[in-house]
Amino acid sequence: MENEGKYQQFYKTTAWKKLSKSFREVNPVCVKCYERGVIRKVEIVDHITPIRDDWSKRLDWHNLQSLCLNCHNIKTKVETESRNKE
Numbered sequence: 001m002e003n004e005g006k007y008q009q010f011y012k013t014t015a016w017k018k019l020s021k022s023f024r025e026v027n028p029v030c031v032k033c034y035e036r037g038v039i040r041k042v043e044i045v046d047h048i049t050p051i052r053d054d055w056s057k058r059l060d061w062h063n064l065q066s067l068c069l070n071c072h073n074i075k076t077k078v079e080t081e082s083r084n085k086e
């Protein structure tokens with residue numbers, strides 16, 4: 001529970017807000033949709049390696065990708081399912 005708070009707090013930090021804002025400007029479309037030839041506006045700046053798996057990559061530009069809400073939900077669902085299996 002303590003850790004959940006840590007992750008939630010991270011998304012409120014100025015460092016993250018600045019980084020994700022710049023990232024959106026450079027990567028304005030969802031990369032997953034783009035791979036399928038669909039242009040959808042970025043809604044979530046996602047960590048490719050989730051920060052709960054590698055906290056050190058939380059501000060790593062190369063660990064970020066632009067996703068729309070739909071693609072983000074799919075990714076989160078897959079991650080949660082694989083985590084619960086362990």
Ligand SMILES: [Zn+2]
Nearest residue numbers: 030033068071
């Ligand atoms: Zn998408």
